[in-house]
Amino acid sequence: MTPDAAAVAERSLAWLCVYQAVGVALFTLLFAAQLPSMCARARRLGGIAALGGALLVLLQVPLTAARMAGEFAGMRDAILLRLALHASQAAAAAVLLSGLLLLAAGLLLRRAQPVALLGAALAVCAPTLTGHTSVHPQRLLLAPLLIVHVLIGAFWLGALWPLSLTVRLERAEVAAAVLQRFSKLASWLVPCIALAGLGMAYLLIKDKSVLERPYGLILLAKFAVFALLMGLAALNRWRFTPALAAAAPTAARTALQRSILAEYLLIAAVLVMTATLTTFFSAED
């Protein structure tokens, strides 16, 4: 494995953990009253994800040094490590690490929801401190678009595991009510992911020919996966959830759990695409 591939793997897994932890913090804020025991389990999962994410973020500086050298020996090069520590990624990683530690504390300790929310806020703002968003002339527009994109994406992914547990363990009418509430909320929020993504693409892409190059092709692939995800979300909302509340809850439970797992895997695939995009390519390449 090359340092570049290791960096993509680290970023993908770290952001999966960030999305999971931030999403759980938001989900439990909204659904704690309706699902007290489920939310307690979800908070434990979110806390563990936050700790896992923090460990992965700690790897970023040595991996950046390795990428600078083009070999893992760079991780032991004091000069490259110093350079990596002063790069903008290190500032973003420090904010992300603080956010994840707050998220872990807020989710694992009792009555610490505000701490978790503060951590979530720091985590979703961290990516605005590095990359194109940090230096672009229109960064004041790009930064809020990126925050909206990440925040809603995290809410979506982070809610899937608690929703899957709800479908499996709760009574059919409770699960159907929770899913209906989530779907109603998501139908307003999730399109904002695409709108924010389109807004960022509009600001970053100066030339349509980018769409024929790796940067543009990965962006198009992200949109294609997003369209698939919207299809699954529509199936959940209009077919499986009503079936759960109606005649065939067992079959609907199975179908919903499969559909939710597919959503989780597709969002994880989008995170890998994003890590690849932001590690190797630029709209200007």
Add this chain to the structure above:
Amino acid sequence: MKRFRVPWLLALWPLAALAHAHLEQAEPADGATLSASPPQFTLRFSQAAQLTALSLQKQGQAQPQKLAPLPATAGVQLRVAAPLLDPGSYELRYRVVSADGHIMTGSVHFTVAAR
């Protein structure tokens, strides 16, 4: 040994209009055939960049040769002394860090002709 001056990234931060540094010109140029070993390698980028790795691989050789010392500071034009090269085809591979922290990689191919 490399001795980078670290704060250049921070100093460039508010000035950077474009995020990534792109190779604009190289000496030897990509695809060039030289009549003799070049005295140095010159890489010219679209904006200031910090060179963090430079290696040279002769066609047919298993391992690339690391080149040093590298420039201590970021710059638009970066020069590194070249070793004495035998005739053959070479690939010069570089890694630079742009103002936004992105690590850019690239390579230049050239040939040193037999006398």
